[in-house]
Amino acid sequence: MGNCQAIDAAALVIQHPCGKMERLYWSVPVSEVMRLNPGHYVSLVIPLPESDQNQNPDDKAVSLTRVKLLRPGDTLALGHAYRLVTSQEVTEVLKAKKNAKMERQHEQEQGNQSSEALQSRVVRLTKHERRRPRTAPANAAAMSSKSWRPSLQSISESAS
Template structure:
């Protein structure tokens, strides 16, 4: 599934897990989007700088890769025009939270 980074300033884009992209032409609360899509959280897609260590661009033989970061929004946050958002399932969020919790646990040796 690709990332939609080209968002016009007069719309906001919501990417669904199925690949569907929904455009809205007004600001909306994250809670409203979550009500319309039960079992999902809304995340902001944050594009990171392009790196020269990755995919090859056939136009000019330069190598570029676009990385993105995803930030979960609170229900009280507002989705604004000109930004791209992604719906993330509750299961995906729980899996990441469990992995983070496990990574933060201090290592203790155990012997039988």
């Protein structure tokens, strides 16, 4: 009698989009799998650790996984699970990521513009405060070298 778990560890599993499971007992280049399945990418299935919230056995927990696309030069290793992903799905995910990144950048730019507007408002206020005439002390006229003198030409003398 053999050990079934040892055989499973010595195999790699490829999940097809239609639900078919393919087991291989040797390493295979990703390019070979892609050649046999045109229009598909190969991805490594990485199970995520279950959160502490799903400890209740009555809950039907969904096991979450992360998918990492592999390059054609990579090799599928024994003991791992892989999934075929359609090129259409990859395109949709890439577009969604790009849109999310653009939205984050737009929000960040909006935040930067509002902080820049606030900073420019503060700068304008400080410049305005610098231009504001200062109240002079009582003896300021005596202290200045150019004091005001009336122009005698503007005063006309009248003969009475």
